[in-house]
Amino acid sequence: MRTDVVVVGLGAFGSAALWRLAARGVNVVGIERQAIGHPFGSSHGTTRLFRVACMEHPGLSEIARKSLALWTELGERTGETYVRQTGSLNVGGPTSRPVKGAQAAGAATTDLTHEEVRAKYPQYNLEPGDVAVWDPEAGICYAERTVKAQVAEAERLGATVYPHTMVTSIEGTTVRTPTIDIEADQVVVCGGAWLRNLVPGLPLTPRRTPMFWFQAMDPDSEAFQLANFPSFIWEFADGRGLWGHGSDEGFGVKIGLDGGRHVGGFDADDLDRYIHPLDDIAELAAAVGRAFPGLDPAPVKAIPCMVTDSPDGQFLAGRYDDRLLIAGGDSGHGFKHCAGIGELLAQATTKEAPYTDASFVDPQRF
Ligand SMILES: Cc1cc2nc3c(=O)[nH]c(=O)nc-3n(C[C@H](O)[C@H](O)[C@H](O)COP(=O)(O)OP(=O)(O)OC[C@H]3O[C@@H](n4cnc5c(N)ncnc54)[C@H](O)[C@@H]3O)c2cc1C
Numbered sequence: 001m002r003t004d005v006v007v008v009g010l011g012a013f014g015s016a017a018l019w020r021l022a023a024r025g026v027n028v029v030g031i032e033r034q035a036i037g038h039p040f041g042s043s044h045g046t047t048r049l050f051r052v053a054c055m056e057h058p059g060l061s062e063i064a065r066k067s068l069a070l071w072t073e074l075g076e077r078t079g080e081t082y083v084r085q086t087g088s089l090n091v092g093g094p095t096s097r098p099v100k101g102a103q104a105a106g107a108a109t110t111d112l113t114h115e116e117v118r119a120k121y122p123q124y125n126l127e128p129g130d131v132a133v134w135d136p137e138a139g140i141c142y143a144e145r146t147v148k149a150q151v152a153e154a155e156r157l158g159a160t161v162y163p164h165t166m167v168t169s170i171e172g173t174t175v176r177t178p179t180i181d182i183e184a185d186q187v188v189v190c191g192g193a194w195l196r197n198l199v200p201g202l203p204l205t206p207r208r209t210p211m212f213w214f215q216a217m218d219p220d221s222e223a224f225q226l227a228n229f230p231s232f233i234w235e236f237a238d239g240r241g242l243w244g245h246g247s248d249e250g251f252g253v254k255i256g257l258d259g260g261r262h263v264g265g266f267d268a269d270d271l272d273r274y275i276h277p278l279d280d281i282a283e284l285a286a287a288v289g290r291a292f293p294g295l296d297p298a299p300v301k302a303i304p305c306m307v308t309d310s311p312d313g314q315f316l317a318g319r320y321d322d323r324l325l326i327a328g329g330d331s332g333h334g335f336k337h338c339a340g341i342g343e344l345l346a347q348a349t350t351k352e353a354p355y356t357d358a359s360f361v362d363p364q365r366f
Contacts, residue, residue, distance in 0.1 A: 017074055
């Protein structure tokens with residue numbers, strides 16, 4: 001088989017690249033090892049934080065906004081919602097990373113004093129000196145729903161999709177699978193935690209990061225509903241922290257731990273998919289109980305997941321060599337940017353000028 005472009009891996013980044021290439025009329029084929037929207041990689045678990053005042057790099061604001069614009073346009077066609085903008089709080093000491101990072105992001109944020117946060121968000125058991133930065137453009141986005149919609153839209157626009165098909169090797173511009181070999185002018189590889197297996201030599205490390213949901217102690221309480229409990233990133237004085245957001249799914253608030261006992265460095269096929277009460281839950285439950293006294297610290301739901309870390313905590317997206325483009329190394333903050341990154345990959349593939357300067361995610365920096 002021959003085509004212009006093959007996209008390998010249809011998770012967050014790959015499904016977005018496929019969609020944006022198909023939107024340009026490029027002959028594109030997408031190959032995914034699992035079903036579309038599956039729970040075995042990094043893009044499942046219903047929701048993700050959507051932030052525009054991104055502490056990870058000021059240049060990310062424009063990429064998040066591009067995702068929002070593309071998803072809004074897609075939602076107008078499909079009737080689905082891909083982002084809910086309920087705002088977010090970046091909480092911590094005045095010099096903490098979430099606070100400083102959000103202030104430096106160049107977005108339209110508002111600083112909140114300790115007293116203002118206490119008055120408006122009594123759910124928080126703030127540490128002395130904690131303040132917050134309010135990001136009004138933030139909220140939540142939807143993981144599997146978006147991946148499935150991006151693939152469906154790409155197919156509607158003419159892309160060919162092979163789910164349940166594993167790429168066994170990429171040799172030059174030949175993508176091999178057990179059932180079909182495809183010749184392409186260019187190959188876009190978005191293998192998530194498997195990206196380093198598909199493109200050997202990339203400095204990427206998969207890390208196990210299970211997801212947990214918690215419910216309010218008082219079943220009648222509305223304090224942790226999405227409208228009252230926006231998404232947050234909170235850094236504690238000891239450098240660790242929590243991230244999470246209110247729920248519109250009915251099974252609780254999603255909260256995760258930053259800097260906990262997360263195991264890294266395994267092959268993604270060997271991910272430990274069991275949840276361990278001591279190693280996985282004890283530290284997180286203690287932190288949740290301390291931070292949000294209105295929540296029951298025993299999680300009601302848990303599922304395994306993994307992020308893929310890069311050496312500088314920034315993902316890798318763009319041209320890798322003259323035939324290969326890649327996106328991956330999400331370092332735990334990539335979902336909100338995936339449509340914007342898909343657009344950049346499509347622009348790089350078709351040699352258009354990029355809509356924003358994304359040199360800070362250039363894969364060639366390593
Ligand atoms: C617990 C957790 C919380 C997170 N929170 C946030 C958040 O709040 N906000 C945010 O923006 N981001 C967040 N992220 C990060 C975000 O989810 C990731 O950046 C994003 O999902 C990564 O997408 P990906 O396309 O790189 O990987 P994936 O979605 O895993 O896609 C890779 C795909 O490649 C396929 N594949 C691999 N090998 C092959 C092969 N040989 N042949 C064919 N297909 C193959 C896989 O099956 C998979 O479908 C979080 C991640 C985790 C784990």
